[in-house]
Amino acid sequence: MNVEYRVLGPLEVLRDGVPVPVPAGRGRVLLATLLLRPNQFVSVDELVERLWDGEPPTVDRAHKTLQMVVRRLRLALGDANCVRTTTGGYLAEVHPDRLDLALFRNLAAEGEFAGALAHWRGPVASNVDSPHLHREDVPPLVEERLVVHGRRIDADLARGRGAELVDELRELTREHPLREGFWAQLVQALHRAGRTQEALAAYEHIRDHLADELGVEPGQPLRELHERLLDPVSRADVPRQLPVPATHFAGRDAELARLTAAARGGAAVVITAIDGTAGIGKTALAVRWTHEVAERFPDGQLYADLRGFDPSAEPADPAEVLAGFLGAFGVSGGRVPVDLPERAALYRSVVADRRVLVLLDNARDVEQVRPLLPAGRGCLAVITSRNRFTGLVVREGAVPVTLDVLDDEDAVALLTARLGADRVTAEPDAVNDLVAFCGGLPLALAVAASRAAGDPGLTLRALVDELTTAGGPMTHVEAVFATSYRVLDDDTARLFRLSGLTTGPDISLDAATALDGRRRADVRRSLQALTRMHLTTEHTPGRYAFHDLLRAYSCSLEEHDPAAVRRLLEFYLHSVDSADRLLRRGRAEIELCPLSAEVQPVLFEDRAIAAAWCETEHENLLAAVRLASDHGLHQHAWQLATVMFGYLHLRQRPSERIELYHVALAAARASGDRYAEGVTLHSLGNAYSSLGAHSEASEAYAEALRVREEIDHLHGIAVTLDQWAINHALSGDLESAKALHERAVAKRREQGSPTGLATALNNYAMTLVALKDFETALAVNDEAHAAVVEAGMTELVASTLDTRGLLHLERGHLAEAVATFQRVLALPGSQLSYDVMAVTLENLATAHERAGRPEDAVAALKEALLIREELGNEAAAARLRARIAELS
Structure with a gap:
């Protein structure tokens, strides 16, 4: 039985992945209070104070009621019960690997900041009604999270990811306007993204805000950062990607x-x-x-x-x-x-x-x-x-x-650096034989030395004898690997063999846990043992890589474990699916391949953390799609490619998407899954269209439509018609676009989806505006906007209003156009995406220009340019720069 306790978000208890009902009211307050102090005694008096929020009844009644609450909670939890009675109080007895709070703290202590933050699902104990708990226990935890969040951003900045962090840091500085650490990181991120003027402006903003709110100047770190920005030859913010040098190095x-x-x-x-x-x-x-x-x-x-x-x-x-x-x-x-x-x-x-x-x-x-x-x-x-x-x-x-092999002197120096002078000088003949056996090859010497270092009772002569015996038909370097491999415990040896099944450049602890199938703590111990034996390298905290020779040796051991491959793919699939739900809106649901009980995917509640995880795992995710295809796990292959859409679109990698969707399409066809074939063909069309390859996109959309019509996939038919229409409009074929839009709208009406109908109508209206069929466009836009408002789809209000403003603009109603565009820009941030904001600003600039207000037009274009640069859309940014130069 696998029991998990979660407090970093809604209070939850899971037994084998299934939620265990926790009694509402005082039962939840009791359990949350104990879990927030895992394995620590909490007195009866303090629990009474919590359960009645400082206003308990008589002492006798309170204590009796507390006992009833405890009994009821234990009964509800059943075999997941963790509440233990102690003298004068209670405690929650939980293993650190079973409580998200403990996992968060342990991972943070190990430098795995992103993994630690991934355990946060929302506000602490958000479903627990206890003002006292939220006033006393929660704020310190929130501070812990912010500190770890800051450290994770520091690590990302050190990896040269400044441009990718700007959005996240702007949001953090909005949420925590007086937290100088986030402001310092924002200034660094902007500067590293080549936006030094914005970085200086951010510094001025926090300096003024601190003066107004607290009457103080920024702290020394932020002031020194500002001084570096003012120095045009400052070299502080640069990529520094070199790996950590080997601890033991000799000769050369x-x-x-x-x-x-x-x-x-x-x-x-x-x-x-x-x-x-x-x-x-x-x-x-x-x-x-x-x-x-x-x-x-x-x-x-x-x-x-x-x-x-x-x-x-x-x-x-x-x-x-x-x-x-x-x-x-x-x-x-x-x-x-x-x-x-x-x-x-x-x-x-x-x-x-x-x-x-x-x-x-x-x-x-x-x-x-x-x-x-x-x-x-x-x-x-x-x-x-x-x-x-x-x-x-x-x-x-x-x-x-x-390079040649190490000479004898340098080889002995390497062994001395690893084993110590006393041990080496004590057995000179054995040392010479060991050097000779390893042939002066540094990797072989390092593995052999690690074998000896791991067993202080093993003499170097005994090691040489063991190597000589192990040789047989193997090469000497294989014999060195074999002697280290053979002293591994069974579980660690199996994990080493399983590593030969992976095809990515490295593997995280989470992914290794899925591959292995054991508890995370056990897998961590095995990876640490492999690191000590020099059979793997922890190149960054929590991430492990294998030398080519060691990977080849692992492959030679021929571990055939289809279940392990499936678990690894399930981990990547369900983790990236969790990220994708945050990285794109309105995606269609797909029934994912089932998740094995042993697999715990990474679940995300924060968009920036999800994107950062995808970036870190990028090459492993690509490798996973190919691995699934190679092993005939076709469902995993096409689903992985499909749920990677949000990340690949965010990072503007259309060529990579095309390659992936071709692999996914082949997998879908190999599986005979017509639904999957339609999905991947449609995705392939999207990738071609975003690349500007409109002809190839049309071919993919046409085939996707044929497949989806054959299986009567109504939603899929409507989506493909709509996207194909947009592709035609982008290529300039407006009449074909109009015909496809009409079919898409008809399918949406048949489907009965308010969101889908509103989107299809709005897209249709934009094409009608381009065709200058203003009356029809107005009627279509009216219907789209009414559907949006009636259904409460606030995220689509901006798009329909922007189309309305475009209608006014093209009809020459400039005042109405300006007012409508400004209405869009005044919407709350939750209702206004960056993409729509940029488009609306460009449209507003056009309205100002036609009204004879070039200065206002330039101001709007400059705002749009900042957004396009921030989103990384260089083509749009170049077009905006040209317009600004023309009007200035």
């Missing part, structure tokens, strides 16, 4: 000297290609040296694992790597070109006047690397690969550094 003096000499060569771009066999220490050397010279590159240090030789995953796409690099410099997704050559050109332009260090690890070939090379004279690229990049040496003047 000649190679380090060669790298240092190459960096002083004075060429326009110095490229250092480090090649050598697997496990020879290329990455360790590159990371160590780049950290030593990082200060020479004050404008940023970029890192990418190109996965050129990963046995279970495709090499990294240079186009996707470029998108990440551009994002680190504040170039949002909408401004990133689709084509690889254009992305590479923009990247070179961004770094042209900067001094940037780029570490490209595990490169496959020259073609993968060339688009990622910086072009500035002050830049340096360091590349590691198993292959010799002769082409780079010849064409780009790369300086090759080929």
